[in-house]
Amino acid sequence: MKGKLAEPIWALGAMSGTSLDGVDAALVRTDGVTISEFGASGYRAYSIDEQVVLRAALGKWPGDDLDAAADVVLRAHIAALKGFDADVVGFHGQTLAHEPRGRGTHQLGDGAALAEALARTVVWDFRSNDVELGGEGAPLAPFFHWACAKWIGAEAPLAFLNLGGVGNLTWVDPLSRAPEEEGALLAFDTGPANAPINDLLMERRGLSFDQDGALASQGEVVDGALELFLEEGYFRKMPPKSLDRNDFSLMLDLVRELGDADAAATMTAMAAASVMQGMEHCPVPPERVLVTGGGRRNPVMMAMLESALDCPVLPVETVGLDGDMLEAQAFAYLAVRVLRGLPTSAPGTTGVRAPVGGGQISRV
Numbered sequence: 001m002k003g004k005l006a007e008p009i010w011a012l013g014a015m016s017g018t019s020l021d022g023v024d025a026a027l028v029r030t031d032g033v034t035i036s037e038f039g040a041s042g043y044r045a046y047s048i049d050e051q052v053v054l055r056a057a058l059g060k061w062p063g064d065d066l067d068a069a070a071d072v073v074l075r076a077h078i079a080a081l082k083g084f085d086a087d088v089v090g091f092h093g094q095t096l097a098h099e100p101r102g103r104g105t106h107q108l109g110d111g112a113a114l115a116e117a118l119a120r121t122v123v124w125d126f127r128s129n130d131v132e133l134g135g136e137g138a139p140l141a142p143f144f145h146w147a148c149a150k151w152i153g154a155e156a157p158l159a160f161l162n163l164g165g166v167g168n169l170t171w172v173d174p175l176s177r178a179p180e181e182e183g184a185l186l187a188f189d190t191g192p193a194n195a196p197i198n199d200l201l202m203e204r205r206g207l208s209f210d211q212d213g214a215l216a217s218q219g220e221v222v223d224g225a226l227e228l229f230l231e232e233g234y235f236r237k238m239p240p241k242s243l244d245r246n247d248f249s250l251m252l253d254l255v256r257e258l259g260d261a262d263a264a265a266t267m268t269a270m271a272a273a274s275v276m277q278g279m280e281h282c283p284v285p286p287e288r289v290l291v292t293g294g295g296r297r298n299p300v301m302m303a304m305l306e307s308a309l310d311c312p313v314l315p316v317e318t319v320g321l322d323g324d325m326l327e328a329q330a331f332a333y334l335a336v337r338v339l340r341g342l343p344t345s346a347p348g349t350t351g352v353r354a355p356v357g358g359g360q361i362s363r364v
Ligand SMILES: Nc1ncnc2c1ncn2[C@@H]1O[C@H](COP(=O)(O)OP(=O)(O)OP(=O)(O)O)[C@@H](O)[C@H]1O
Pocket: 016, 017, 018, 019, 020, 021, 162, 163, 164, 165, 166, 167, 194, 195, 197, 198, 208, 209, 210, 211, 212, 213, 292, 293, 294, 295, 297, 298, 299, 327
């Protein structure tokens, strides 16, 4: 079976991120090491009512009453995935809680039910094993970033920056021979990115996000609040390290007294400053930072990053990748690695003691 799977197969990845905006779906043809081809992609947005149900479930653990949220996650994924043909589905689920050194990590989503509904093999529950073995359980996209660095033919160390609800950075040595090789990757969550800005916009204006940084562009960054933010112990912690969506509730407290525009500008600066702090951990400075995730569409956030970093800061589209789909593609790639029994995390990506795999496989 493993020999057969060494041939590239089509995998369909599904990601429902911390922004709670919807489900991304994307096809990748891969043998679990090399990307052969990218395929079609799709998106199924959560309705406002569904977002309310998911928000209410944040912070909950298995055993809590999660029927309504589980139903939202399953239905949205079936809708997002049913039009695609693939050999395997990589199903991330919806992270509700993440306490790797506490209660664990919780991605809502029943892979067996999804496998039955789609009549396809589903790989899911990607993070638990890493956490059980002492890792952070996140970020997991770095092994895929390694494959992307190979796919674009990079020759010098570079970084991938995901600006989602939470930010995460992957430094890659593209000359390494495997993602699990020592020194190939260093990855960690940089800090909050869009999630707290979304929360502010929802709280104050009933909007789900600061479209194109429109509100932030009208405000001034309040240095005092930014400095207090950067005193957070998280920034001095050595990577690997990871965050829960709401770990930085402090950020909203620091801007509570500010007007809407100044609050948005200051929070955008906090997200950018988190990345700047994180860059100091890179083994050698990256030649370029390739940005993925919704934050790359925020010109205020991008301008702050460009002025603070010493290298080009570019959306991943500049190298032919799709910044809206990279995480869904990552879980397609990781699903094939799980099927092949290959590791999906390593000491440099999650802090786990040795390269490990994970994931449950539900076959039909
Ligand atoms: N045009 C835009 N202007 C400003 N912000 C934007 C724009 N487009 C998207 N965003 C921000 O990006 C967010 C979505 O980003 P993305 O889809 O990468 O997050 P996610 O995958 O849910 O998060 P994570 O990677 O943390 O799981 C939106 O909620 C919004 O805050």
